[in-house]
Amino acid sequence: MKHLIPEFEKLRARFPAGFESSLVLPCLRRIQEDRGYVADDDIEALTAYLGVPRIQIEEVLSFYTQFRRKPIGRWHLQMCRNMSCSMRGSQTILAYVEKRLGIRPGQTTSDGRYTLSTAECLGSCGTAPMMMVNDTYHENLTHEKLDALLEGLK
């Protein structure tokens, strides 16, 4: 985490004084972006850097769905299965992905390329069915679009 400290210092300067605790979420996000997940010694380092109780960081990591403490595949496919997406065929798309990749939600392909998850509403109901691949939304999914998408993900 040490190499990220100059960035964290810049971020800290944008907040009012006394807002160190607020830096927990953005710093964890950056650490995870950098390493792919948040490691135990990241927690230790961040606790020391921010001066917040360590338990606060542990709670945050387990409370929010976007944080992870273990590495996952290179491409994280998160399929929305909430109301509008279910009504526009997310189950069929999910079944298709499962068949093509040979994994169920919660699993990673053996070559480490893809991790599959389901997600709750991602705020894209008008372009359902959709999924998030890493940071990008892929909307109005069809089998064809999915094939093209998976081809493109090396």
Next chain:
Amino acid sequence: MPGRQLLMSFPVTETSHTLAEYRERGGYGALDKALRQMSPADIVKEVTASGLQGRGGAAFAVGRKWQVIQHDDGHPHYLVANADEGEPGTFKDRWILENAPHLLLESMLITSFALNVRNCFVYIRGEFDLPYRRLAAAVEEAYAAGLFGKNILGTDFSCDIVVYRGAGAYVAGEASGLLASLEGKKSYPRNRPPRLTVRGLYQQPTVVNNVESLSNIAIIIGNGAEAYRKVGTPKSPGTRLFSVSGHVNKPGVYEVELGYPWMKFLDEDCGGMLHGRAIKCVVPGGVSSKVLTGADIANLKLTHEDLWDAGSTLGSGGMVVIAEGTCMVTLMQVILRFYHHESCGQCTPCRHGTGWMHRIIDRIVAGKGVPEDIERLYYISKFNDGTTICGLGDAAGYACTGILDKFRDEFEYYIEHKRSRLDGNLECLRSS
């Protein structure tokens, strides 16, 4: 066009969200007027006079919320735009963040000036990546143009903004849960009193407003409250952005002048139903609002009062249209799974109730339901109504009882026959 357009009043292009084009449309003129010609008290009065209601879900009068802030109480004040947009069916704040970020920023500057706010924040859900990047870029542009920072437009008004990303929790859309998250903690909502406008972010007076609510401020100040009130109806002034999804031909974000007839909106603007199917029901304002049947909405206008009278609410403006042939039991399973997943777990009725409801509906869908299950769902909903720390418990109950009230027979059929009357179907793939 479903009535006059105030926010979506320009064609969206690859560059229409930029500062330059926003300025071409008259952007930041309202800020100039506010800083040079109005006092903070004037602005609060104008916003109150406009009758603007919150567009996040609760429809609380924005001016009334602002009035609690004492301008010179010696405390730092904070303004936070709620861009967490997690209510299923809702994606209209996203439109503003991606296409009109400067409208939000200008509005936040005017609001900060009115409420003596030196530091404001936008709390944006972690999954919104493109909206975040558009907003962050707009913030950069604004700083570079001297619209944020010290001595804005040459006045002694200074203001800084931080865009804060969430990390995946629907409950962070609840105002006090949002502030807990902004303080770097798990998103546990808080009991009131004290109100957030008395003790909010780091125990200081804080106003949390929805993105769309705030985005109306620049329009109201720019054109005046009187002009604003000419749009919409007396009890529902202005326009609302509706995110329309489900079994319609043209889902998307639409700006509707309040008072516009509902069926006209669905038939004409939203392209009518997929495959010409009849409407079974509509979730008007996000999954936490009570469902209304096609018959219920036939003669309604899109106003707060029409929906309150019909026993529902415009809520978050997340309108999900459901065609005949959709199994409401299977749909309820999707909905109750959502609340169970998102309950923060802090208070007794919601923590246990959302899990209990989910397990019951799973059992019904698996063909193992019993008649008492329906009463049990009502029981759990009743004792989550008004008993919890935040509205998530109540919302789960409304979603559940709303569907049970209108479609009880489908549940009784499923329980008796151990299968769906409609084959568990959620899609609308054919005309019948």
Next chain:
Amino acid sequence: MPEIFINGQAIEADANLTVMQVAAAHGHFIPYFCWHPQLSTAGNCRMCLVEVEGRGLDIACNMPVSAGMKVFTESDEVKAHRKAILQFITLNHPVDCGICDKAGECSLQDYHYTYNGAASTSRDEKVQSTKFYNLSNRILLDNERCILCLRCTRFTHEISKSMALGVERRGDVSNIRPVEDRPLSEDPYSDNIIDICPVGALLSRQFLHKSRVWYLKPTPSVCPGCSRGCTINIWHRKPEWFVKSLDQAQNTSIARVTPLENPAVNGPWICNKGRDLAQILERTRAGEPMLKGRPVTVAAAIEEARRLIGAARHPLALVSNWGSNEELDAFKQYLGEVFHSFVKTDWQPEQGERIEDDLLIRADKNPNTTKARSLFHAGAPAYNDGTDLVLVWGEGASFASIPAKAKIIFLNSFLAPENGHADVFIPVSTQTERSGHYTNFAGVVSGFEPCFPKQATVTDAEVLFKALAAPARGHP
């Protein structure tokens, strides 16, 4: 003082209090799990919902009083809600009272019988979680019994400040968990969370499955672990429940120690050392009086001691700062003129023990230094070439420093090598075998009561001092 109404009764209420506090002060009990007078308001259990005319139901623990408000704590709506809250709490609760140590002092049990009384209405499987989780070497956590009132986490954040506990995950799979670098074992106040847990989720490992609480009685006492003098309850077997055929040592042993609430000294807390008092007070006892290691009767030992006292020219005494006020007064009265007396420091801090903090723990690890020093010299004993008799009362003396030619009278409760070397050795009673008082560092006097009978060969020091003052037979 605004006037409010609770169940029709007009009450002048302190404007700074909540409805919960005002109700409690006026005899209207409102049930609660998560509220605690010493902790911040959590308002998560929802058990304290009350009805306010014109406002519906809301929790009382976070409700400010307002003039004219009409509160109802026993209306039909309130009763229906209490039942429902209990249904929710017991939805996933294992209800394993049959093997749970908390039975008999459990809020959930009590409220169930008072406010609910009905079986669960759920047909669905209970959510399972970890049982027998090692929260620390002292505390066992059962997540299935836990109702997530968060009293324990609030305690570690607000009172002991170890920041040791938090909540992992969310919803009905939330679990109390300790922070991963484990400072709960380093928190010397950790065991207070066992007391404040309203259910059987947090259990003492040293008490685990030792006894049902209704077989035990609490005797008020004072912790001798430091000069704070926290008042405590020592729990031991009720006489009517004495075991007859199992190990009878159970009848005369300390089952557990808990705080005895005391606003003037320790509030509702004690530190873990007080919990472990059995380790101090139940060490192997010295059984019989001895003369240079040879067992004799009490009378013979007292006689020989009198003889040595009568013959001594420069007798010196090392007085115990574990002596009670009564014993110290008796020493002063009967032997104060006879001996040149110095207060000894019986106990020093142990390796790894917290020395002092701003909560309860004091650096002086003895209960009655204040009283002892008010009567006798502080400072090192003034031995000289003339010292020919040293009376050592209590532990911690440096026998090596005693001049070689001096005779030694040694009064001690516990087995020690020096017992057999003393010219006269007389075993004396411990604080659980008599009543008395200690004076803490701030001058507050607290009392203790006896829990157990003493052996016939053990003498009360207070009685002994008077006996030693009498001349030996054959002397004037």
